[in-house]
Amino acid sequence: MLNVVQARELIPFMDIAYQGFGENMDSDAYAIRKAVDMGLPLFVSNSFSKNLSLYGERVGGLSVVCPTVDETERVFGQLNATVRRIYSSPPSHGGRVVDIVMNDEALHKQWVGEVYAMRDRIKAMRLQLRSVLEAKIPNRNFDYITRQNGMFSFTGLTPEQVERLQSEFGIYMVSNSRMCVAGLNTSNIDYVANAMADVLKD
Ligand SMILES: Cc1ncc(COP(=O)(O)O)c(C=O)c1O
Numbered sequence: 001m002l003n004v005v006q007a008r009e010l011i012p013f014m015d016i017a018y019q020g021f022g023e024n025m026d027s028d029a030y031a032i033r034k035a036v037d038m039g040l041p042l043f044v045s046n047s048f049s050k051n052l053s054l055y056g057e058r059v060g061g062l063s064v065v066c067p068t069v070d071e072t073e074r075v076f077g078q079l080n081a082t083v084r085r086i087y088s089s090p091p092s093h094g095g096r097v098v099d100i101v102m103n104d105e106a107l108h109k110q111w112v113g114e115v116y117a118m119r120d121r122i123k124a125m126r127l128q129l130r131s132v133l134e135a136k137i138p139n140r141n142f143d144y145i146t147r148q149n150g151m152f153s154f155t156g157l158t159p160e161q162v163e164r165l166q167s168e169f170g171i172y173m174v175s176n177s178r179m180c181v182a183g184l185n186t187s188n189i190d191y192v193a194n195a196m197a198d199v200l201k202d
Pocket residue numbers: 015016017046047048049055058059060
């Protein structure tokens with residue numbers, strides 16, 4: 001994929017909003033490191049909304065990797081002018097929280113451990129959801145539930161099935177069937193899995 005980007009002289013924009021929820025902090029950034037190693041110019045946006053639970057603080061970053069110092073300076077000038085025109089000065093509270101956590105060894109270690117606990121909890125919910133669905137509808141393949149990673153999943157439900165989940169069972173997801181797997185827990189997983197099986201069977 002990156003070879004195609006390179007051959008066509010494209011500039012990729014890579015977005016990493018769930019670092020740590022896939023495999024681990026390091027390997028989740030594999031594609032970005034690979035692009036940088038290949039010498040590609042690129043934009044990278046990252047977010048701390050999910051992995052530091054700072055949704056309400058709007059904390060993230062835009063990094064631009066440029067091939068030369070000259071280009072870096074020109075891009076920086078453009079970004080400065082753009083920032084000045086749009087928001088001028090960002091809210092600082094969330095950014096300071098991130099700064100403290102990232103630059104303190106003990107806090108950083110604790111944060112990584114907590115992200116991995118969330119990752120493992122979500123993976124456990126995926127397994128349980130898959131096993132209930134497979135038990136109830138044995139002729140259908142649900143391995144995509146455990147093959148997908150992170151907080152969200154496409155469930156493959158039709159908009160009508162999503163609507164039934166909402167009206168008959170009080171379970172909500174967006175109409176394209178993307179569900180928030182992080183919303184599942186040991187108290188609601190069986191209810192949700194059985195409701196999904198019900199609407200999928202009919
Ligand atoms: C892939 C992806 N990128 C970016 C965002 C938004 O991040 P932020 O909350 O930092 O705007 C989201 C979800 O909210 C997302 O799913």
